[in-house]
Every structure is written in C-alpha cells, then in structure tokens.
Amino acid sequence: MGGDYAPHYVVEGTVQAVRESQERFAVVLVGQKQRIERELGKFPASKQISIAHASEVIDMLDAPNAALKTKRDSSITVGVTMHRDGKGDAFVSAGNTGAVLSASTLILGRIKGVSRPTIGALIPTESGRCFLVDAGANVDCRPRHLFEFGVMGSIYVGAMVGKENPSVGLLSIGEEDIKGNESSLEALTMFRASDMNFFGNVEGRDILQGKVDVVVCDGFVGNVLLKFGESVPSFFKAKFKNFAAKSIVNKLTALVARSGLRTVMKELDYQEHGGVPLLGVNGVSIIGHGGSTPKAIKNMIFRAEEFVRRGVNTKIEEAMKRVNG
Amino acid sequence: MGGDYAPHYVVEGTVQAVRESQERFAVVLVGQKQRIERELGKFPASKQISIAHASEVIDMLDAPNAALKTKRDSSITVGVTMHRDGKGDAFVSAGNTGAVLSASTLILGRIKGVSRPTIGALIPTESGRCFLVDAGANVDCRPRHLFEFGVMGSIYVGAMVGKENPSVGLLSIGEEDIKGNESSLEALTMFRASDMNFFGNVEGRDILQGKVDVVVCDGFVGNVLLKFGESVPSFFKAKFKNFAAKSIVNKLTALVARSGLRTVMKELDYQEHGGVPLLGVNGVSIIGHGGSTPKAIKNMIFRAEEFVRRGVNTKIEEAMKRVNG
Numbered sequence: 001m002g003g004d005y006a007p008h009y010v011v012e013g014t015v016q017a018v019r020e021s022q023e024r025f026a027v028v029l030v031g032q033k034q035r036i037e038r039e040l041g042k043f044p045a046s047k048q049i050s051i052a053h054a055s056e057v058i059d060m061l062d063a064p065n066a067a068l069k070t071k072r073d074s075s076i077t078v079g080v081t082m083h084r085d086g087k088g089d090a091f092v093s094a095g096n097t098g099a100v101l102s103a104s105t106l107i108l109g110r111i112k113g114v115s116r117p118t119i120g121a122l123i124p125t126e127s128g129r130c131f132l133v134d135a136g137a138n139v140d141c142r143p144r145h146l147f148e149f150g151v152m153g154s155i156y157v158g159a160m161v162g163k164e165n166p167s168v169g170l171l172s173i174g175e176e177d178i179k180g181n182e183s184s185l186e187a188l189t190m191f192r193a194s195d196m197n198f199f200g201n202v203e204g205r206d207i208l209q210g211k212v213d214v215v216v217c218d219g220f221v222g223n224v225l226l227k228f229g230e231s232v233p234s235f236f237k238a239k240f241k242n243f244a245a246k247s248i249v250n251k252l253t254a255l256v257a258r259s260g261l262r263t264v265m266k267e268l269d270y271q272e273h274g275g276v277p278l279l280g281v282n283g284v285s286i287i288g289h290g291g292s293t294p295k296a297i298k299n300m301i302f303r304a305e306e307f308v309r310r311g312v313n314t315k316i317e318e319a320m321k322r323v324n325g
Numbered sequence: 326m327g328g329d330y331a332p333h334y335v336v337e338g339t340v341q342a343v344r345e346s347q348e349r350f351a352v353v354l355v356g357q358k359q360r361i362e363r364e365l366g367k368f369p370a371s372k373q374i375s376i377a378h379a380s381e382v383i384d385m386l387d388a389p390n391a392a393l394k395t396k397r398d399s400s401i402t403v404g405v406t407m408h409r410d411g412k413g414d415a416f417v418s419a420g421n422t423g424a425v426l427s428a429s430t431l432i433l434g435r436i437k438g439v440s441r442p443t444i445g446a447l448i449p450t451e452s453g454r455c456f457l458v459d460a461g462a463n464v465d466c467r468p469r470h471l472f473e474f475g476v477m478g479s480i481y482v483g484a485m486v487g488k489e490n491p492s493v494g495l496l497s498i499g500e501e502d503i504k505g506n507e508s509s510l511e512a513l514t515m516f517r518a519s520d521m522n523f524f525g526n527v528e529g530r531d532i533l534q535g536k537v538d539v540v541v542c543d544g545f546v547g548n549v550l551l552k553f554g555e556s557v558p559s560f561f562k563a564k565f566k567n568f569a570a571k572s573i574v575n576k577l578t579a580l581v582a583r584s585g586l587r588t589v590m591k592e593l594d595y596q597e598h599g600g601v602p603l604l605g606v607n608g609v610s611i612i613g614h615g616g617s618t619p620k621a622i623k624n625m626i627f628r629a630e631e632f633v634r635r636g637v638n639t640k641i642e643e644a645m646k647r648v649n650g
Contacts, residue, residue, distance in 0.1 A: 063503070126563040136498060139506040173461060173548040178388075181464040181545045204552030208560040220506045221546055223498040227529030228550060232557055235533040238451035239589040250585065257582030260575065264564040 001031035001057040001075040002095020004290045010094065011039035013297025018048045020298070025305050028052050028088055030079040052087075054078035060290050064098030068106075076100055080107045083283050090284035090304035092275070094292040100285065101137055101278065108283035111313060113320030116145045117280035118219075119287060120153050121226055122161075124267045125210030131157045131166075132207070132215045135276055136223035143186035146170070146216055147194070148320070150187075152279040153214040154196060155319050159310045160303075166213035169202030171221060177201065183218065194323060233265040274299030277307060279316065284308055326356035326382040326400040327420020329615045335419065336364035338622025343373045345623070350630050353377050353413055355404040377412075379403035385615050389423030393431075401425055405432045408608050415609035415629035417600070419617040425610065426462055426603065433608035436638060438645030441470045442605035443544075444612060445478050446551055447486075449592045450535030456482045456491075457532070457540045460601055461548035468511035471495070471541055472519070473645075475512075477604040478539040479521060480644050484635045485628075491538035494527030496546060502526065508543065519648060558590040599624030602632060604641065609633055 001007055007029070014027050026048040029036050033053040040049065056071040058064075068077060076095055080103045083091040093100045105117050120133030133153040138145060150168045157166040170188055172180040177188060179201060191198040199212045207215055207225070217225070240261065244254035274296060275288035286304045288296055326332055332354075339352050351373040354361050358378040365374065381396040383389075393402060401420055405428045408416040418425045430442050445458030458478040463470060475493045482491040495513055497505040502513060504526055516523040524537045532540055532550070542550070565586065569579035599621060600613035611629045613621055 124564075126560055139498060171549060173464060173545055181543075184545075204549040204554075205556035207553060208556045217549075218506075220498055220509075221549055224496060224529040224542075224546055225549065225553060228532060228553065229529075231530035231533045235451055236561075236589060239449075239592055240585060243585050243588050253581055253585045256578055257585050260565060260568050260578045260582050263568050264561060267564055 001035075001054070002093045002100075002290075003288065003292050004060065005292070006094070007031055007036050008039050009292060009294050010297055011036060011043075013292070013294035014049060014301065015040075015043045015046070016294055017298040017301040018046050021048065021305075023048065025089075025301075026050070027301060028079075028082070030054050030082065031075040032057070052078065052082060058096050058099045060096050062096055062099065064096060064102050067096070067099055068103055074099075076103050077107070080104055080283075080285070083285075084108055089308045090286065092286045092288070092297075092300045092304050094275070094288035094290060094297060094300070097136075097287055097290075100287050104278050104281050104283065104285040108281040108285070111280050111282055111317050111320065113317070113324050114152070114280035115148060116141075117278055118145075118149045118152060119276045119278050120149075120156060120214075121222075121276045123207070123226070123229065125208050127210040129161065130207060130210055130213060130215055131161075132217070132222055132226065133279070134217065134219040134222050135226055136219045137278070139218060139220040139223075141183055141218040143183050143190060146183060146187035146218065147190040147323075148280070150191060150196065150198075150214060150216045151194075151319050151323055152316055153216065155315045156277065156279055156312060157213050159312045159315055160306060161213070163213055165197045167197050167199045168214040168216060169199040169206065169212035171207075171215050171217035172201035172203065174203065175201050187216070236261065236265070274303040277303070277312075279312075282313070284313070326360075326379070327418040327425075327615075328613065328617050329385065330617070331419070332356060332361050333364050334617065334619050335622055336361060336368075338617070338619035339374060339626065340365075340368045340371070341619055342623040342626040343371050346373065346630075348373065350414075350626075351375070352626060353404075353407070355379050355407065356400040357382070377403065377407060383421050383424045385421050387421055387424065389421060389427050392421070392424055393428055399424075401428050402432070405429055405608075405610070408610075409433055414633045415611065417611045417613070417622075417625045417629050419600070419613035419615060419622060419625070422461075422612055422615075425612050429603050429606050429608065429610040433606040433610070436605050436607055436642050436645065438642070438649050439477070439605035440473060441466075442603055443470075443474045443477060444601045444603050445474075445481060446547075446601045448532070448551070448554065450533050452535040454486065455532060455535055455538060455540055456486075457542070457547055457551065458604070459542065459544040459547050460551055461544045462603070464543060464545040464548075466508055466543040468508050468515060471508060471512035471543065472515040472648075473605070475516060475521065475523075475539060475541040476519075476644050476648055477641055478541065480640045481602065481604055481637060482538050484637045484640055485631060486538070488538055490522045492522050492524045493539040493541060494524040494531065494537035496532075496540050496542035497526035497528065500526050500528065512541070561586065561590070599628040602628070602637075604637075607638070609638070 278285040446460040603610040
C-alpha cells in the first residue's frame with residue numbers, strides 16, 4: 001500500500017518482477033486485500049504472487065512513530081512482522097520512509113555490533129557508481145556511527161556491486177587529515193586505525209568524479225546532497241529553456257540536444273535503480289521512493305532477492321565482529 | 326600575492342577593474358614590490374594603482390594560523406592591517422582562504438553582536454540567485470550561529486542584490502518543523518520567533534529551484550554542497566562523451582548540443598561572479614577562489630566597492646542590535 005501510486009504501481013511492478021524472475025522467488029503482496037485483488041485481476045494469474053491482508057495504511061504524511069503505534073494492522077507492520085517470522089526472506093516497500101525504517105529496526109532488531117542501522121544510496125559517477133551512506137536515516141551522528149556506516153557500506157558494495165575491497169572515503173571539507181568537523185575528525189582516526197581500504201577524506205567534488213566506491217557522511221548531509229542532486233536535471237532544463245529562447249539558432253540547438261540531455265539526465269535518477277537498502281538490521285528491508293514507478297518496484301524486488309542470495313547480513317555480522325575485536 | 330596565478334592574474338584583473346572604474350576608486354596592490362612592478366609594467370600606467378610592499382607570501386598549502394604567526398610580513402597580514410588602519414576601505418584576496426578568514430577576523434574584529442563571522446556564496450537558481458550561508462567558514466555550528474548567518478545573509482542580499490526583505494530558509498531534511506538535526510531544530514525556533522521573512526525549512530532540492538533568497542546551513546554542509554555543485558559540469562561532460570560514443574547520430578547530437586551546454590554550464594560557475602564576502606567583521610573582506618581569473622579579480626574589486634558604498638556593515642550592526650533586543 002506504500003508510495004504515491006499504491007497499490008496499482010506496486011502490483012504492476014510485482015507482476016513484471018515475477019514475469020522476469022525465472023521462478024527464483026515468489027512475492028506476497030501485503031495490504032488491503034480487495035484493492036490488491038482488483039489491481040491484480042488486470043494481469044494474468046501467477047502462482048508466484050499471493051496476498052496477505054492488512055487492514056490499515058500508513059500514508060506518506062503520517063508521523064512515522066505515532067502511525068506505527070495507532071495503526072497496528074498497517075501493511076508495513078504486518079509485512080515486516082511476516083519477514084521476522086520467516087514468512088518471507090525480505091521486505092520491500094515504497095511507503096513512508098520513516099515508518100519503514102522504524103518498523104524494520106524495532107521489529108527485526110539490529111545485527112550484533114551495529115549501533116545504528118543505516119540506509120545508503122548508489123549514485124552515478126563519471127566512471128561508475130558510488131555508495132553514499134548514510135542517505136538520511138541518522139541525522140546526528142557520533143564518530144562511531146560514521147565508522148560503522150563505512151564498514152557496512154564497504155560490505156554492501158563488495159557483495160552487491162561485486163567490487164572487491166572497495167575504497168571508502170569520509171566526506172569532509174578538505175583532503176588533509178586536519179580538515180573536518182568534530183564528528184568527522186574523530187571518525188577519521190577510527191578509519192585510519194582500521195584495516196579497511198580507507199582512502200581518507202573526500203570533498204564534495206570527489207563524489208561524482210568517482211574517487212571512491214563508498215562515501216561516508218551523516219544522514220543530514222547525505223539527505224541534502226541526494227535531494228540537491230535530484231534537482232539538477234530540472235535546473236538544467238530551465239537553463240536550457242532560457243538558452244533556447246534567445247535565438248532561432250539556440251532553439252534549433254536545444255531541439256537537437258534534447259534527446260542527448262534526456263539520456264544523460266536519466267542516469268542521475270538513482271531511484272530507478274531500485275530503492276535503498278537498510279543496512280544493519282536482522283533482516284532485509286529495501287526502501288523505495290514514494291514516487292516509485294513499476295520499474296523501480298521491480299528493481300527493488302530484484303535487489304532484495306540479490307541481497308538475500310549474496311548473504312550480505314552474514315558478511316556485515318562478520319565485519320562488525322572483526323572491527324570490534 | 327594570493328591565488329594560483331599571482332601576481333600576474335591579480336595585477337591584470339586590477340588593471341581591468343581600474344579601467345572600468347570611472348575613477349570611483351583606487352587600488353593598492355600589496356605584496357612583493359619588484360614582482361608586482363614587473364607585471365604592472367606590461368600595462369599603461371594608471372594613477373589609480375599603487376603598491377605597498379610586503380616581503381612574505383602565505384601560499385595555498387600553508388596551515389593558516391601557523392602561517393599568520395611565522396609570516397608576519399605577508400601580503401595578507403599587511404593588507405588587512407592597512408584596511409584596519411584606514412589606508413583602504415576594503416580588502417580583497419584570492420589567497421589562502423583560511424588565512425584570509427583568520428587574519429580578517431583577528432585584525433578587524435567582529436561587528437558588535439556577531440558571534441561568528443561567516444562567508445556566503447551567491448549561487449545560480451532556476452529563477453535567479455540564492456545566497457548560501459555559511460559557505461565553509463564554520464563547520465561546527467551552534468543554533469545561535471545559524472540564526473546569525475540568516476540575519477547577516479538577509480542583510481547582504483537586501484543591500485547587494487537589491488531584493489527587499491529577502492526570504493530566508495533553513496536547510497534541513499524535510500519541510501516540516503519537526504525535521505532536522507539537533508542544531509537546525511533549535512535554530513528553527515529562533516527564526517520562527519524573529520521578525521525575519523522566514524520561509525521555514527528548505528530541502529536540498531529547493532536550493533536550485535530558487536525557493537528562497539537565502540539558504541542557511543552550517544559550513545560543513547555548505548562547503549560540501551558548493552563543491553558538489555562545481556563538479557556537476559564535469560560529470561555531464563563525461564556522460565555526454567559516453568553518449569556521443571554510442572552512435573554517429575549521438576555524436577552529431579552532442580556536437581550541436583555542445584555550445585548550448587557550455588553556456589548553461591557557465592552559469593554554475595559562481596566563482597566568476599566575484600568571490601565570497603566575509604560577513605560580520607569590522608571591515609570589508611572579499612575572498613576569491615585560488616584559481617581566480619583576471620575577470621574574477623575584477624569582479625571581486627567591484628563587489629568590494631559596492632559592499633562599502635551600500636553600507637552593508639552598518640546595516641548588519643543595526644540588525645544584530647534589533648535581534649538581540
């Protein structure tokens with residue numbers, strides 16, 4: 001029931017995922033049964049899709065923690081609880097991010113050694129992709145939290161992107177070890193003392209350049225950066241419109257350029273690649289954008305399956321044991 | 326002597342500024358006399374340009390505070406001191422940012438009521454420009470500091486951009502008043518209690534959209550955002566190159582698009598507009614990028630002159646008195 005276009009986009013994306021699944025997995029749609037059945041009826045029946053009823057819906061504007069208390073039969077709570085109870089290997093949602101975060105952390109619990117579960121986002125760079133962690137789950141971070149984000153991010157990229165021993169950078173205001181804020185400076189010494197493939201401080205300009213595979217920052221900075229990045233295409237569109245309005249030649253240039261621009265801009269839309277993973281909980285929870293398209297839903301389901309298959313959580317647990325001595 | 330291309334770019338920019346000045350101002354070039362004279366000799370003599378000798382140079386890699394102590398006859402220290410002593414109405418430098426910041430704050434002192442001087446940057450938006458403050462001077466900020474940045478930013482935009490009662494937004498991770506980190510949440514209540522034209526929280530995506538005239542954040546976030554923004558053109562260039570390599574049609578598209586792209590990208594280069602002002606000190610100190618071109622130097626000088634002419638500091642002092650009751 002989650003997201004701006006629920007349940008129809010969620011159902012459509014699920015149907016697509018199952019169709020392309022080669023029977024590797026089945027999907028349980030959690031939510032208001034009648035509404036889901038109506039949507040599902042538009043597609044050929046599949047044995048890989050079933051429904052679990054949940055009467056309530058936490059909507060995008062609900063205050064997460066309050067909603068979790070008052071709406072105990074929400075699709076989010078029911079779905080995460082099913083996952084905890086082994087009635088599913090992973091949970092996927094395009095619903096209220098705060099509610100999915102809280103429900104997953106509370107119901108699934110944390111992996112041993114993890115102080116704060118985190119979400120990270122794979123964003124495009126000039127040469128490939130980079131995992132920005134934390135992407136908005138934890139706004140006030142102690143140095144220890146930043147360090148753990150780096151550990152978990154490194155494991156995630158190693159397992160999911162297939163990059164061995166990925167490089168980790170700590171986002172700061174200068175390359176030198178003396179640059180940073182209180183929290184980042186202390187985290188830097190933790191990274192330096194660890195056996196990770198730690199690059200050192202990276203700056204804002206190094207992210208899109210792809211200088212490192214994992215960029216660590218607190219969730220305030222991560223959230224602001226991701227949203228800023230999302231707004232760049234619209235900015236360019238507006239500026240290109242001004243440019244086109246200045247002369248006939250410009251107008252023709254802009255017309256020709258449009259297809260190229262569109263292709264390039266699309267790469268910035270990291271949401272399309274399938275939601276962001278919550279790392280550090282005893283389970284698999286993939287969180288999608290409220291505006292997730294059917295394609296994004298499909299990709300989220302694939303990502304969840306891959307997360308399970310690659311044993312990311314076992315690897316995180318081992319890594320936490322290692323860094324905690 | 327400041328910047329990557331000193332003294333020749335600084336001298337060239339000064340000559341251009343004076344040429345276009347209509348004799349509104351004169352410029353004293355502070356630094357190693359012989360080297361400056363050599364550069365100055367390449368241009369027709371002007372009565373509006375003189376030289377003040379300073380034997381030492383703080384370079385871009387020097388640790389600011391250490392350098393200020395050991396190099397007491399640096400062009401930065403000599404120049405700021407001359408300004409304090411009334412031998413100049415403003416100070417402009419493309420040198421070591423930290424050193425200019427420290428020297429200006431220590432030698433000029435703070436305006437009454439200001440706890441922390443700040444630097445802000447005018448950045449382009451879809452509809453005009455927006456003043457991002459703090460742009461990197463203060464990385465760990467108490468709520469009071471953020472509030473003061475908003476007050477000073479509002480005065481600066483009002484006086485320099487000519488926008489009456491500019492709107493001020495507080496950068497956060499959501500629009501609602503409950504969203505933020507510890508520091509921003511407490512600052513929010515201060516803004517709400519003030520008589521400013523306060524918009525409320527703004528998000529990363531609202532900056533380039535031009536939702537407000539002044540965006541307030543701590544210097545860590547500001548620095549990261551500005552540098553991220555600076556790297557966007559290079560990212561697009563790389564992606565467009567990939568796009569062009571895919572087919573002949575794409576290649577032709579990219580060729581045609583190039584001029585448009587270049588024009589649009591140029592707007593992102595906020596450095597060209599003339600450095601960033603240090604706000605809150607008892608004087609005028611304009612800080613330029615190390616890579617400042619002659620044009621940027623020229624614009625910095627014009628900005629300094631305008632800062633003086635519009636009485637920005639008197640207005641900041643009045644505003645601080647007002648908000649402090």
